[in-house]
Amino acid sequence: MAYCLGDDMxxxxxxxAKAKGLGTSGDASNDxxxxxxxAFALVPLVIWFCFSITLLPHVSYExxxxxxxxxxxxxxxxxxxxxxxxxxxMGMQVIFEDYIPTHDYRIAxxxxxxxxxxxxMALGVFSILxxxxxxx
Amino acid sequence: xxxxxERPMSPHLQVYKLPLTANLSILHRGTGTVLFVGLIxxxxxxxxxxxxxxxxxxxxxxxxxxxxxxxxxxxxxxLYYHLCNGIRHLFWDIGKGLDLEDARKSGKxxxxxxxxxxxxxxxxA
Numbered sequence: 001m002a003y004c005l006g007d008d009m010x011x012x013x014x015x016x017a018k019a020k021g022l023g024t025s026g027d028a029s030n031d032x033x034x035x036x037x038x039a040f041a042l043v044p045l046v047i048w049f050c051f052s053i054t055l056l057p058h059v060s061y062e063x064x065x066x067x068x069x070x071x072x073x074x075x076x077x078x079x080x081x082x083x084x085x086x087x088x089x090m091g092m093q094v095i096f097e098d099y100i101p102t103h104d105y106r107i108a109x110x111x112x113x114x115x116x117x118x119x120x121m122a123l124g125v126f127s128i129l130x131x132x133x134x135x136x
Numbered sequence: 137x138x139x140x141x142e143r144p145m146s147p148h149l150q151v152y153k154l155p156l157t158a159n160l161s162i163l164h165r166g167t168g169t170v171l172f173v174g175l176i177x178x179x180x181x182x183x184x185x186x187x188x189x190x191x192x193x194x195x196x197x198x199x200x201x202x203x204x205x206x207x208x209x210x211x212x213x214x215l216y217y218h219l220c221n222g223i224r225h226l227f228w229d230i231g232k233g234l235d236l237e238d239a240r241k242s243g244k245x246x247x248x249x250x251x252x253x254x255x256x257x258x259x260x261a
Contacts, residue, residue, distance in 0.1 A: 054261035127186035
């Protein structure tokens with residue numbers, strides 16, 4: 001039901017209150033917000049990350065270890081791994097929900113993406129910390 | 137919601153010439169999917185570094201090859217396009233730039249900006 005200012009005031013619930021709790025698992029409005037909050041957080045991280053990517057063809061093992069021993073770089077990488085996987089798995093979920101017509105396959109694809117994302121998130125953070133805190 | 141039934145679907149996609157804004161919208165999802173694969177590769181690169189100097193050397197061999205550089209170039213372009221178009225989406229979310237003409241203009245701006253940012257990043261670094 002549409003709601004806007006000036007509507008009859010029989011319904012005192014705000015649009016947000018109505019949207020909360022919707023979606024198949026009850027947190028669609030939370031996912032919507034998280035997708036945008038993570039996007040906002042990723043703007044500065046991605047610009048920094050792009051410059052780091054272009055250096056990769058010239059990075060020897062020593063350079064890699066020294067680079068991740070700098071706290072700023074290690075912290076930025078941990079943030080990128082966590083926030084980008086969170087953002088990506090919500091995006092992939094939307095794509096699967098839009099394009100996989102069969103219910104069972106759709107749920108299976110979403111769950112596998114979640115398992116894979118959280119596993120890779122853990123592996124990524126562990127790898128960064130292992131290099132960052134290991135011998136130089 | 138179930139799509140498992142046999143109802144006919146309305147004709148779509150293949151019978152229309154897609155406008156710029158529609159193609160950019162598809163490209164946003166396309167680059168998003170590419171970036172998910174890119175994230176998997178990113179963790180692979182990090183894990184190769186964590187496994188020690190020998191495994192990094194073989195990873196470095198790939199990253200410094202022409203194919204590796206091409207993958208990295210594609211990764212940065214996808215990142216910049218998704219970033220610029222994502223900012224466009226954030227403006228739409230606060231209700232700005234939703235006119236058809238504005239959406240066309242911002243779409244063109246996104247193409248130019250992501251191309252320039254990609255080339256600039258590779259030229260500077």
